[in-house]
Amino acid sequence: MCFISCRYCSVTEIAPKGEGIVEWTDELESDFIDIMVDKFQRTRTTSWKWKDWEQMNTELEEKFPGVILGAKKLKTEARRLKTRYTQFTELIQHTGVGWDGPTNTVKVSLDIRDKFIKVQ
Secondary structure: OEEEEOOOOOOOEEOOOOOOOEEOOHHHHHHHHHHHHHHHHHHOOOOOOHHHHHHHHHHHHHHOOOOOOOHHHHHHHHHHHHHHHHHHHHHHOOOOEEEEHHHOEEEEOHHHHHHHHHHO
């Protein structure tokens, strides 16, 4: 078996409203996901209005002083996270591909891996 690191948590840089660049660190991303999950549990929907995105932005900025993202950037990041999740779940649903939780890696045989590489 071959182990392919599949953390899907590359740092994404986004330009904030102010000066400089904000990095989507694992901690920032994790807290953003927690805020969205909490919002979903309260509203039972992910079709949020602009005021909801602004409120989530305020919560995130309170947890990370000096980080200014804006509601539009949060919506963009949420869309990116959804895309990554969809790609990941499609990947591990293939025969011969599995997830190893303790090591946070995708398990795949070499022949299956080679097929995925050829498709790319």
